[in-house]
Amino acid sequence: xxxxxxxxxxxxxxxxxxxxxxxxxxxxxxxxxxxxxxxxxxxxxxxxxxxxxxxxxxxxxxxxxxxxxxxx
Amino acid sequence: xxxxxxxxxxxxxxxxxxxxxxxxxxxxxxxxxxxxxxxxxxxxxxxxxxxxxxxxxxxxxxxxxxxxxxxxxxxxxxxxxxxxxxxxxxxxxxxxxxxxxxxxxxxxxxxxxxxxxxxxxxxxxxxxxxxxxxxxxxxxxxxxxxxxxxxxxxxxxxxxxxxxxxxxxxxxxxx
Numbered sequence: 001x002x003x004x005x006x007x008x009x010x011x012x013x014x015x016x017x018x019x020x021x022x023x024x025x026x027x028x029x030x031x032x033x034x035x036x037x038x039x040x041x042x043x044x045x046x047x048x049x050x051x052x053x054x055x056x057x058x059x060x061x062x063x064x065x066x067x068x069x070x071x072x
Numbered sequence: 073x074x075x076x077x078x079x080x081x082x083x084x085x086x087x088x089x090x091x092x093x094x095x096x097x098x099x100x101x102x103x104x105x106x107x108x109x110x111x112x113x114x115x116x117x118x119x120x121x122x123x124x125x126x127x128x129x130x131x132x133x134x135x136x137x138x139x140x141x142x143x144x145x146x147x148x149x150x151x152x153x154x155x156x157x158x159x160x161x162x163x164x165x166x167x168x169x170x171x172x173x174x175x176x177x178x179x180x181x182x183x184x185x186x187x188x189x190x191x192x193x194x195x196x197x198x199x200x201x202x203x204x205x206x207x208x209x210x211x212x213x214x215x216x217x218x219x220x221x222x223x224x225x226x227x228x229x230x231x232x233x234x235x236x237x238x239x240x241x242x243x244x245x246x247x
Binding site (some may be wrong): 013016017019020024025027028029030031032035036037038039048 | 073074075076099100104105106107108109110111112155168177178179180184212213214216
């Protein structure tokens with residue numbers, strides 16, 4: 001077994017290209033499976049608890065929240 | 073858990089007049105052009121029917137419609153076919169344009185409206201979180217962007233400086 005980083009990276013790129021080229025319906029089924037797996041590793045919680053380090057929400061969501069707040 | 077059912081449900085909701093127009097964005101939208109990347113929710117951008125005196129966005133009819141069909145509220149999302157779905161009004165001119173110019177794609181006989189690759193990439197640049205930058209790199213590496221269309225989009229929406237910064241950070245060898 002050899003450790004050729006360039007070969008490994010090229011192999012990863014090839015796999016990603018192959019995945020991207022699959023039919024959309026198949027890729028969406030992969031998303032279903034990926035989400036199930038992610039939830040399983042998180043113990044079934046769809047919302048991480050407050051102690052979990054999280055990325056900030058996208059700005060468009062902030063604007064949406066502001067809109068909803070404006071309504072009330 | 074079935075994302076195709078989410079799309080079918082939204083198509084039906086559009087046909088029933090609850091929403092005017094929709095388009096899939098975010099990671100699910102990107103999956104139409106790139107390799108799938110794990111995500112926990114579905115971002116659906118919607119145009120709401122406008123009426124006299126109805127200047128503010130009101131998602132309540134969407135929630136009522138979906139709850140009557142088995143949907144369940146979860147925080148800011150409504151769960152359809154096991155997927156939390158976020159309904160988002162277009163909050164910036166870029167997203168307004170993305171919604172107007174969204175394209176129709178076939179998913180095993182079901183039509184789906186999705187943002188163009190160029191709009192998804194520009195929105196990722198505008199949003200600018202780490203995962204958005206990673207997605208933008210995916211778009212570039214996959215070679216799915218129409219360069220002229222993308223550059224025009226950046227210029228139209230004041231994103232040229234952000235693009236140059238991104239280029240310096242990620243697309244050039246020198247720091």
